[in-house]
Amino acid sequence: MFEAVVIGSSAGGIKALTYVLSALPHEFPLPIIIVQHLHPNSDSYLTKILGAKCGLLVKQADEKETIERGIVYLAPPNYHLLIEEDHTFSLSLEGPVNFARPSVDVLFESALFAYRGKLIGIILTGANHDGAQGVKQIKSAGGYIIVQDPATAEAEAMPRAAIVAASVDKILPLDQIGPYLLQLVNRSQSRRHPFE
Amino acid sequence: MIEDIETQNIELQLLLQAIYLKYGYDFRNYAKASVKRRILHRLNKDSFANISAMQHKLLYDVNFFETLLLDLSINVTEMFRDPSFYLALRQKVIPVLKHFPFLKIWHAGCSTGEEVYSMAIVLKEEDLYERTQIYATDMNEVALKQAREGIFPINRLKQYTINYQKAGGKESFSDYYAAHYDHAVMDKSLKENILFSDHNLATDGVFGEMNLILCRNVLIYFNRELQNRAIRLFSESLCPTGFLCLGTKESIRLSEDSEHFEDVVKEERIYQKKH
Ligand SMILES: C[S@@+](CC[C@H](N)C(=O)[O-])C[C@H]1O[C@@H](n2cnc3c(N)ncnc32)[C@H](O)[C@@H]1O
Numbered sequence: 001m002f003e004a005v006v007i008g009s010s011a012g013g014i015k016a017l018t019y020v021l022s023a024l025p026h027e028f029p030l031p032i033i034i035v036q037h038l039h040p041n042s043d044s045y046l047t048k049i050l051g052a053k054c055g056l057l058v059k060q061a062d063e064k065e066t067i068e069r070g071i072v073y074l075a076p077p078n079y080h081l082l083i084e085e086d087h088t089f090s091l092s093l094e095g096p097v098n099f100a101r102p103s104v105d106v107l108f109e110s111a112l113f114a115y116r117g118k119l120i121g122i123i124l125t126g127a128n129h130d131g132a133q134g135v136k137q138i139k140s141a142g143g144y145i146i147v148q149d150p151a152t153a154e155a156e157a158m159p160r161a162a163i164v165a166a167s168v169d170k171i172l173p174l175d176q177i178g179p180y181l182l183q184l185v186n187r188s189q190s191r192r193h194p195f196e
Numbered sequence: 197m198i199e200d201i202e203t204q205n206i207e208l209q210l211l212l213q214a215i216y217l218k219y220g221y222d223f224r225n226y227a228k229a230s231v232k233r234r235i236l237h238r239l240n241k242d243s244f245a246n247i248s249a250m251q252h253k254l255l256y257d258v259n260f261f262e263t264l265l266l267d268l269s270i271n272v273t274e275m276f277r278d279p280s281f282y283l284a285l286r287q288k289v290i291p292v293l294k295h296f297p298f299l300k301i302w303h304a305g306c307s308t309g310e311e312v313y314s315m316a317i318v319l320k321e322e323d324l325y326e327r328t329q330i331y332a333t334d335m336n337e338v339a340l341k342q343a344r345e346g347i348f349p350i351n352r353l354k355q356y357t358i359n360y361q362k363a364g365g366k367e368s369f370s371d372y373y374a375a376h377y378d379h380a381v382m383d384k385s386l387k388e389n390i391l392f393s394d395h396n397l398a399t400d401g402v403f404g405e406m407n408l409i410l411c412r413n414v415l416i417y418f419n420r421e422l423q424n425r426a427i428r429l430f431s432e433s434l435c436p437t438g439f440l441c442l443g444t445k446e447s448i449r450l451s452e453d454s455e456h457f458e459d460v461v462k463e464e465r466i467y468q469k470k471h
Contacts, residue, residue, distance in 0.1 A: 063416050063447070084229050090229050090417075093272045
């Protein structure tokens with residue numbers, strides 16, 4: 001049923017992402033594509049941190065790279081990350097959107113076009129409103145949205161804005177997001193292959 | 197909603213076809229996601245009912261086409277963008293270029309010119325400027341016009357000064373421009389050997405016998421096919437052992453002409469054409 005997971009996070013996001021990703025097994029059946037707001041000059045340290053803390057392969061998304069399941073892709077700092085219909089990545093230097101480059105809205109909107117509605121979107125901690133528009137769009141295309149409970153977020157503006165923008169499917173404390181995601185994906189996969 | 201997406205994709209394809217047939221600009225082989233974003237941005241801003249309505253306007257209103265052209269050519273640029281690239285250029289490419297009596301350099305997709313003035317400064321400081329001809333091209337006339345003027349908003353200059361220093365600059369950056377209250381005018385002497393002109397990588401041909409070609413942050417907007425075309429064009433425009441520099445997130449290694457190039461500084465995407 002689902003073909004990809006997209007995640008947006010900002011202030012406090014590195015810790016939150018580590019939390020979520022470390023709950024997922026090595027053979028997670030979907031690709032996970034992440035926009036974390038970073039300083040433009042921070043090269044690849046986020047990739048290293050997350051790679052060390054979780055069982056999945058974590059890498060920076062390359063231009064034209066084909067998206068594969070079981071891999072965690074991070075938007076490179078200072079570029080927007082977009083997904084093409086043929087499930088490859090594009091990058092863009094278009095100006096900041098919601099003061100951010102990469103922007104969560106840009107990723108979410110292109111993901112929705114590429115995967116139609118077959119998408120899980122997750123909004124974690126952050127101090128701005130990036131992602132709210134994308135959440136709304138994913139919802140209206142029939143995708144599934146999980147938002148971090150603002151009470152458990154280091155910065156609550158971003159999850160709050162997402163909750164206001166659309167009626168999201170699930171609001172969860174940080175420590176439950178990973179396990180819930182896994183359950184949700186496993187359930188939908190087994191529905192698709194009833195005899196496996 | 198899903199149905200809308202399918203319809204929209206059809207409309208988008210028709211729109212790009214219409215632009216090509218009517219105005220000759222070929223966006224059909226650009227990376228779709230970004231083009232679609234830019235078109236939808238304009239659609240929302242001008243409150244069109246749908247892309248078809250926009251296409252109608254586009255066919256009958258050349259002014260509207262020019263607005264759209266600006267939307268589609270993403271002109272974001274800066275001086276000494278990616279300072280480590282310019283540093284590598286100074287260290288690995290410039291010393292080789294010093295052996296030539298006369299140099300030709302091509303900036304393809306130069307946008308509003310910041311990259312070209314950066315190069316001119318490097319060449320001045322390396323005593324190469326006087327024997328260099330720089331060709332700076334872009335498909336966007338509006339950007340080229342600004343490039344020719346060489347006037348930049350003053351509020352960007354602080355960042356450019358930092359970039360210049362990190363890029364191995366040898367002088368005081370403020371020597372290269374005159375500050376007026378909200379803009380900076382680049383020194384005239386930097387422009388003497390630069391020729392700005394209109395050139396489209398999707399539809400135009402080869403530029404002869406270059407020693408160095410820079411095409412940074414343009415190929416990310418192309419699909420594989422168009423990337424191949426552009427790199428073929430560069431390969432044919434370079435003299436043997438000429439250098440090709442791409443943007444930090446672009447690589448020659450996926451292109452059909454990959455084997456004609458060696459890495460000079462891999463991380464900085466500096467390549468050299470084989471003999
Ligand atoms: C993001 S800017 C890059 C500017 C500069 N090279 C830099 O790296 O800062 C991209 C430029 O490519 C130009 N461009 C896009 N498609 C082109 C084409 N088919 N032929 C020539 N220029 C093109 C755009 O007009 C724009 O000015």
